Amino acid sequence: MPKFPIDYNDLKPLGKTRERITAIGLGTWAIRDYKSAFEAFVEAIESGINHIDTAEMYGAGEAESFVGRVVKEVGRDRVFIVTKLYPYRFRSLEETLKAARASVDRLGVRYVDVLLIHWPDQQTAIKDQVRNLEAVAEAGLSRYIGVSNFSKDELEEALTATSKHEIVVDQIKYSVLDRRSEDLIPLALERGVSLQAYSPLERGQVAHVKLLSKIGRQYGKTAVQVALNFIISRPRFVAIPKAERKSHVEEITGALGWRLKPEDIELIETKL
Ligand SMILES: NC(=O)c1ccc[n+]([C@@H]2O[C@H](COP(=O)([O-])OP(=O)(O)OC[C@H]3O[C@@H](n4cnc5c(N)ncnc54)[C@H](OP(=O)(O)O)[C@@H]3O)[C@@H](O)[C@H]2O)c1
Incomplete structure (x- = not known):
């Protein structure tokens, strides 16, 4: 038996909201x-992927401007935009709101869908970071809020600190080769x-x-597709691979629409 129940959904709920994001x-x-990334991303949206992750840090704002161009091309309602601000922004309300406005402007939108604290700020109490994060949603600059690189205990603290808005996501490192973040699954399911x-x-x-290529052969799938399918088979998990080549995007989208058999998930759990 795999360690967790298999999630067969390719459209997964965002937090406790009614929003559905692609796995x-x-x-x-x-x-x-x-230029190449633009074509690849537009194709990805055309083939049904509906969410993009970015951050003010990436390319010092260039990545957000890029996402803005993609959104303009395909239409705002087709992309769920997740962006992240540097942790130090959350030390003051003014700085948080100023940075959030700058991100929204670079993206060329009125609001983002989710705004995250990129990683916890060591100098600021989590409750104060969360208060400033909530202010971004209050100001209408983000529809939802979340965190990134928060451990189980930090996430629990953040969840408890909210007053008006729920934390809908924790963005963390997770792959077939690094499964440490699985310890967050029970809390994610509960909350x-x-x-x-x-x-x-x-x-x-x-x-x-x-091993991934070998497993994939039974399904006519590649190692990359098996690796992504393993992640999205986990409850509550979605994956955000980065690809700027069309061929890579095509391979990535081929990880949707099917699931590994329980015995193959178990094989990965025990042999990798
Ligand atoms: N919150 C955080 O602290 C944090 C930290 C790291 C990353 N992230 C987010 O997560 C995203 C993904 O993580 P990542 O960029 O670190 O790494 P990743 O998605 O694990 O790997 C990206 C690399 O894999 C290549 N690739 C894509 N599809 C492939 C395929 N089908 N076959 C072979 N190679 C393929 C890409 O090549 P091409 O680009 O050439 O197509 C790129 O070099 C980031 O872009 C970022 O948005 C967040």
Whole structure:
């Protein structure tokens, strides 16, 4: 038996909201060629992917401007935009709101869908970070709020600190090769929080894992597709691989619409 019940949904709820995000979204860290990435991202949205992850940090704002161009091309209602602000922004209300406005402006939208604290700020109490985060939603700059790189205890503290808005997501590192974040699943299930797996391809490394290719052959799928399918089969988990080549995006979208058999999930759990 796999460690967790298999989630067969390709459209997963965002936190406790009625929003549905695709089990796979796209990341935007370290894009090299924005022209090629533009074509790849537009194709991804056309093929049904509905969420993009970005951050003010990526390309020092360039990634957000890029997402803005993609959104303009495909239509605002087709993209669920997640962005993140540097932790130090959350030390003061003014700085938080100023940075959130700058992100929204670079994205060329009126509001983002979810705004996250990129990682916990060590100098500020979590309750104060959360208060400033909530102010972003209060100001109408973000529809929902969330966190990133928050451990189980930090997430629990953040969830308790909210007063008007729920934390809908914790974006954390998770892949077939690094499953430490699984300890968040019980809390995510109990409190209705989505988990967004970043670096789900281990920056391309999973493509070379022989066991994944071997498992994939039975399904006519590649190692990358198996690696992503494993993640989205976990309850509450969505994955946000980054790809700027069309061929990579096509391979990624091929991870949707099917699921690994329980025995293959178990094989990955025990052999990798
Ligand atoms: N919250 C955080 O602290 C945090 C930290 C890291 C990342 N993130 C987010 O998570 C996203 C994804 O993580 P990541 O960028 O670290 O790494 P990743 O998604 O694990 O790997 C991206 C790399 O894999 C390659 N790739 C994509 N599809 C492939 C395929 N089908 N076959 C072989 N290689 C493939 C990409 O190549 P091409 O680009 O050439 O297509 C790129 O070099 C980021 O972009 C960012 O949005 C968040």
